[in-house]
Amino acid sequence: MPAATSSATLPRTAGVLSPEQLERFDRDGYLVVEGFFDDGDLQPAIDEIEAEVRRRAAELVAQGKLSRTYDGEGFERQLAKISAETDAVAKSIWNGTLCGPAFFNLIRNPKLLDLAESFCGPEIIASSVYRLRPKIPNHPYGAVPWHQDSGYMEAYCDKAMILTVWLPLVDATRENGCMWVIPGAHKTGAVVKHGYRKNQPYLVIPEAELPAREPVCVPVKKGGALFLHNLTPHASFDNSTETVRWSMDLRYQSAALPTNAKISRLPGEDVPSPGGVAPISCYPPEADFLVRSSARPDEVVREAKEFQRIRREHLGHGVTPRWSLLG
Numbered sequence: 307m308p309a310a311t312s313s314a315t316l317p318r319t320a321g322v323l324s325p326e327q328l329e330r331f332d333r334d335g336y337l338v339v340e341g342f343f344d345d346g347d348l349q350p351a352i353d354e355i356e357a358e359v360r361r362r363a364a365e366l367v368a369q370g371k372l373s374r375t376y377d378g379e380g381f382e383r384q385l386a387k388i389s390a391e392t393d394a395v396a397k398s399i400w401n402g403t404l405c406g407p408a409f410f411n412l413i414r415n416p417k418l419l420d421l422a423e424s425f426c427g428p429e430i431i432a433s434s435v436y437r438l439r440p441k442i443p444n445h446p447y448g449a450v451p452w453h454q455d456s457g458y459m460e461a462y463c464d465k466a467m468i469l470t471v472w473l474p475l476v477d478a479t480r481e482n483g484c485m486w487v488i489p490g491a492h493k494t495g496a497v498v499k500h501g502y503r504k505n506q507p508y509l510v511i512p513e514a515e516l517p518a519r520e521p522v523c524v525p526v527k528k529g530g531a532l533f534l535h536n537l538t539p540h541a542s543f544d545n546s547t548e549t550v551r552w553s554m555d556l557r558y559q560s561a562a563l564p565t566n567a568k569i570s571r572l573p574g575e576d577v578p579s580p581g582g583v584a585p586i587s588c589y590p591p592e593a594d595f596l597v598r599s600s601a602r603p604d605e606v607v608r609e610a611k612e613f614q615r616i617r618r619e620h621l622g623h624g625v626t627p628r629w630s631l632l633g
């Protein structure tokens with residue numbers, strides 16, 4: 307593994323990036339902003355997660371599947387202790403299954419939306435493709451192989467700008483499995499070949515297809531955020547510590563792009579449906595929703611209950627098959 311560390315780490319901004327930061331993002335395809343969030347931004351989501359871990363652990367104890375709940379071990383340790391006995395709790399909260407009010411408020415955090423506006427413009431769609439990732443020590447699900455986020459999406463969105471915001475809820479370090487990126491690789495404007503490996507949950511870029519550039523290790527402290535272009539190859543490796551590397555990743559795009567959000571269309575936003583299936587979206591399995599708009603403010607989702615309803619009632623369908631099993 308190369309030893310480089312991130313060179314694109316810049317100090318706190320108020321949510322809007324400086325020209326230098328925008329230039330770095332454009333050049334490298336990623337940017338770290340330390341101190342982007344304060345505790346007040348993150349703690350409600352952490353509280354929501356902790357309550358859910360406690361609730362699910364208590365259920366398992368009652369069913370005789372866990373010896374104790376490990377309450378009192380703290381956010382970074384409790385799930386690691388539980389997972390040494392069973393991975394049922396970790397697996398059940400992985401991905402987008404938690405969608406409480408604090409998660410909704412984090413997704414529409416005004417600082418975050420100010421920043422997303424720099425990349426996506428003023429009409430902002432948030433995606434339900436947000437993930438909560440408790441990277442458990444030495445758990446096979448923990449490592450995420452090299453991929454571009456666009457590899458998971460419809461090919462007709464390959465040229466679209468979709469911003470990923472990766473935010474650690476604890477300090478993310480090389481040891482606990484922080485992110486790695488390949489800087490500048492997004493500049494080709496292309497999605498490289500991906501594929502599946504048998505019994506693996508993630509897409510992977512085969513070794514021979516990886517851009518010939520040195521990967522960079524990107525540690526980010528709690529409160530910081532890593533902003534990623536959708537064509538930037540990234541990965542994360544094992545957690546060799548005894549604590550959980552908690553993180554979330556959120557995604558934003560312009561409302562002018564294909565989206566399954568139930569919004570009225572503005573002139574110029576009539577996105578044609580490539581297969582005649584409407585509505586089309588960059589990631590059809592999950593629901594999009596409008597989080598900021600001056601052109602159609604009445605359609606902005608402002609209530610957590612509405613956010614939950616949209617997600618629950620979404621009739622998703624799979625992404626058009628694009629990749630095959632690798633040998």
Ligand SMILES: O=C(O)CCC(=O)C(=O)O
Nearest residue numbers: 439450455472542553555
């Ligand atoms: O959090 C991780 O370890 C991987 C995240 C990731 O691959 C993503 O956000 O696309």
